Amino acid sequence: MIGAGQMARMTHQAAVDLDLDLVVLAESTGDSAVVGGAPYRLGSPSSWADIRAVAEGADVVTFDHELVPNAHLVKLEQLGYQLRPASQASSLAQDKLEARTVLSTSGFPVPAFAAVSSPRDVWAFAEAHGWPIVLESLGGGHDRRDVHLIDNPSQVTQLFDSQPHESATWLAEEYIDVAAELAVLIARSASGHVALYPAVQTVRQGGSCRYVLMPAPLADPVVEQASLMAKSIADGIDATGMLAVEMFLDTGGQLLVNELDLRPHDSGHATIEACETSQFHQHLRALLDWPLGAPTLRSAAATVNLIGGSSAISPSAQLPRALGVPNAHVHLYGKEFRPGRKLGHITALAASTEEALDIAQAAADELMGP
DSSP states (O other): OBOOSHHHHHHHHHHHHTTOOOOEEESSTTSHHHHTTOOEEEOOTTOHHHHHHHHTTOSOBOBSSSOSOHHHHHHHHHTTOOBSSOHHHHHHHHOHHHHHHHHHHTTOOOOOEEEEOSHHHHHHHHHHHOSOEEEEEOSSOGGGOOEEEEOSHHHHHHHHHTOSOTTOOEEEEEOOOEEEEEEEEEEEOTTSOEEEOOOEEEEEETTEEEEEEESOOSOHHHHHHHHHHHHHHHHHTTOOEEEEEEEEEETTSOEEEEEEEOSOOGGGTTHHHHBSSOHHHHHHHHHTTOOOOOOOBOSEEEEEEEEOOSSOOOGGGGHHHHHTSTTEEEEEOOOOOOTTOEEEEEEEEESSHHHHHHHHHHHHHHHHOO
């Protein structure tokens, strides 16, 4: 597995259950998966030599994140290495412009978009679609893109003047009045078998996903449409392993595809306790083309992410207090504190998502403070 963050850490835990040897490419011995005991090789995900070295002798190469240059993935495939997902599918998680283009060409609804490289391009887009607009830098993975909400032409000029490379390409998108954000997780094996998880609602605060409700407390027709779209996308791009299809529901009731994540995803952490088969076990089954497990929901659930605030705090110092909250399941990632960094998550099970959220938040408050 290229990458050694928390997704690799939890995939490693599933690999231990199945007696699989999972080796991660880590940038340091402090990476979450390494701290959690995963066998590792040190190297950079951008280094061709490091990627090829860790792939040597592996039955399957897979990914913890989107930060591997796609050209390296293509070279691995040309040399006969088994990549799952394949480079063509992975590129859709790495390049949002490519994903938008492929999805819209295939008939899936996405926000209006255009590639722009000058203020004049942006002004023309805004004239066609109205202010405000969203500008995103391209590349670097989902969590490393610059995203700007632009209200007027002068902000466009200021943004471009502040950039070190005047010729950089940005993705311009229409602003969506969002009623809810949701995600559908689907496992797809190399032979095309699928396991579809119940849709979840994701709630963001300050640009980060703060909590997730499973199942999504949205109207049945919306959930059904989202699930059908996710399956069609998985088949259409020949996804292998876990795929998270992130969507917007606008205030007019229309579903729009936002992003694709071809790996285990933080919107699916509740599957560990709430479903018959966790997304991490499912990912391994799908990669190896083994029978997929049932994605059946056992209980309503909510997941609260533990995100570092402005003051340094160690969640593990308050762990006994959080463990005293009934029906709360604590997962810490072994990471050092940094403002805005995901340090862990808590999932709670209950009769309803509202009750589960109250429980998970109570445990999170014990760890991080209210």
